[in-house]
Every structure is written in structure tokens, then in C-alpha cells.
Amino acid sequence: MSAVLNCNISFIGGGNMAQALIGGLIARGLPPTRITVSDPVEQVRELLKEKDVHVTEDNLAAIADADIVVFAVKPQVLAQVLRPLHGQFEDKLVISIVAGAEISTIANLLGTERVVRVMPNTPALVQTGAHGLYATEYVDAKDRELASQVLAATGLTIWVNSEAQIDAVTAVSGSGPAYFFYMMESMIRAGKNLGLDEKVATALTLQTALGAAQMAITSSNTPAELRKNVTSPNGTTQAAIEVFDHAQISQNIQAALAAAKMRSQELAQELSDSI
Structure with missing residues (x-):
């Protein structure tokens, strides 16, 4: 520095x-x-x-x-x-x-x-x-x-x-915070639907997001390995993951980021054409 x-x-x-x-x-x-x-x-x-x-x-x-x-x-x-x-x-x-x-x-x-x-x-x-x-x-x-x-x-x-990779960066990290906010928003809503007070659902969701990120940063394991480590056979986490898999959440995330990258490319071209 x-x-x-x-x-x-x-x-x-x-x-x-x-x-x-x-x-x-x-x-x-x-x-x-x-x-x-x-x-x-x-x-x-x-x-x-x-x-x-x-x-x-x-x-x-x-x-x-x-x-x-x-x-x-x-x-x-x-x-x-x-x-x-x-x-x-x-x-x-x-x-x-x-x-x-x-x-x-x-x-x-x-x-x-x-x-x-x-x-x-x-x-x-x-x-x-x-x-x-x-x-x-x-x-x-x-x-x-x-x-x-x-x-x-x-x-x-x-x-x-x-420079072309900047469009991929835009899709992953530039727009990325919104994806995690979206997940938090959904978890808070789900917590309320399950009977939790909104403040409780919010506090639990935000701390869980923070803790998961910190674990992923400090651990020698990959996020995929960390997920598998906390997914017990026939347990509650597996039940939730199976719902995610059935809804093709992983594929939809990939499609969403591809759409973000494409839009980044379009915006750059529009800006260049306007000057």
C-alpha cells in the first residue's frame, strides 16, 4: 500500500x-x-x-x-x-x-x-x-x-x-450481491411462513449467510465439499437439497449468470455505439 x-x-x-x-x-x-x-x-x-x-x-x-x-x-x-x-x-x-x-x-x-x-x-x-x-x-x-x-x-x-472476461466478472461478482440478497429474501419469507417472527427469521438468515461465507473462505474444502459435509443421508438438509435439485436450481443459476453476461455485453456495445 x-x-x-x-x-x-x-x-x-x-x-x-x-x-x-x-x-x-x-x-x-x-x-x-x-x-x-x-x-x-x-x-x-x-x-x-x-x-x-x-x-x-x-x-x-x-x-x-x-x-x-x-x-x-x-x-x-x-x-x-x-x-x-x-x-x-x-x-x-x-x-x-x-x-x-x-x-x-x-x-x-x-x-x-x-x-x-x-x-x-x-x-x-x-x-x-x-x-x-x-x-x-x-x-x-x-x-x-x-x-x-x-x-x-x-x-x-x-x-x-x-477484457471480455470483465463481462463474466460482471455476471459473477458485479451483479452477484443481488443473487445472495434474493436468496436471503426467500429464506426470510420461508421462515415467516414456517412460523418464525420476521426479526428472528431475518437475524438467523443473515448470520447463517455470514457464517457460511466465512467457512467457505477459511476452509481448505470447496463449497461443494462443505455442502456435502453438512448433508446427512435422509436428514433435513438432504430433504431441502432434493427440492433444489428437482427445481434445477443449479442449472437456473447458470442460465441466470449467462443472461447477465450477455446483457453486460449488450450494454457495452450500446454505450460504444452512442459515443
Whole structure:
């Protein structure tokens, strides 16, 4: 983490994900005075002032002294935000967390090839995110390490081998939290139908999800092995798993992720075509 602590980092866009990264970086020792955030919304700027970072609504001013610039804007405003900044990135590393924005799109709009594309996910808001990163050969090992350190402030960082794999990352981890929330929602509803108070069903479900994830992370066994270990023959767990299997839950999950990947590809193409 030491290298990034000596960098000036600017954020274009100060929304939730940017705020999560800013909070994580400060918690890891980056002085707030090294952070500048540009956002058009006064309420957002006032909120960010509480973190003692520099705030502005002038994007050019925000990036002037930056070593690293993180773009965290909505895809629909990407072109209008980036075009006026073209040619200002000769000595700057660009990190984009803009959904669907391919590296070629960012590079053309800014006039630089030093671009890292990131697919984050929302648990970054509580420093437990999972971030997929990709960069072309124009981004050297030093820049890759800097990008890793920025994103590691809010969770796990994984580099993928091709930009096409970012669509798979989107399907697995980018959209992934919603799948687990869906499962939790269903379990809470089932608990209520079985006679539990909603607060009890919620507490049991959330703690079970947390415990299962922690077991999977710390165990030398795979999730499949852990499941088999707690599934006694003719027991209650087996009865539930048989219902899942009969409903082809595993196949449906695979189909759902394939649909998410395809939609990610479509959105990237739509964004590229609109610019």
C-alpha cells in the first residue's frame, strides 16, 4: 500500500462507490489532502468536505495535480464528462469504474492508453468488495500495482486476462450481491411462513449467510465439499437439497449468470455505439 500513499488521487464523480474508495484509502493512511473530488451536485460536495478532501465542480482543476484519476460517473454522461479532458493525461494513470465502458472508449475520449478498467461490486461500501481489473499492455507493472492498491482499500482485487472476461466478472461478482440478497429474501419469507417472527427469521438468515461465507473462505474444502459435509443421508438438509435439485436450481443459476453476461455485453456495445 505504500506506493499509493505518495500519490495524489482525483475522483471524477463522488457517488457511493467513489465515497467507499475514498473512505478506504483514508483508513489505510492516504492523507485526505491528497484526494480531490469533482462532482456537479452541491450536496455531494458538502458531504465529501466532511472527509477533509478537496472538492470542486471543475473537472479540469480536479485532475491538474493528480497522479491517478478515478472515473466514477454514470455511463450516460461518460462522453460529455471525458471529452473536455482529452489530452490532459500524459502523466496520469486512469482507473475507470464506469459500467460498460470499454478501455478503447475511455482511451479514445481521453487520448491516453494508461487505462485500467474495473468492475467493482456494492459490498465495497463496507470494505468487503470483489473487484475485477483489466488493463492492456500499455499499463505497466507499476501502474497495475497502483490500481490494485487503490481498489484493495475496499476489498479483494482480481486481475483477468482479457477484457471480455470483465463481462463474466460482471455476471459473477458485479451483479452477484443481488443473487445472495434474493436468496436471503426467500429464506426470510420461508421462515415467516414456517412460523418464525420476521426479526428472528431475518437475524438467523443473515448470520447463517455470514457464517457460511466465512467457512467457505477459511476452509481448505470447496463449497461443494462443505455442502456435502453438512448433508446427512435422509436428514433435513438432504430433504431441502432434493427440492433444489428437482427445481434445477443449479442449472437456473447458470442460465441466470449467462443472461447477465450477455446483457453486460449488450450494454457495452450500446454505450460504444452512442459515443
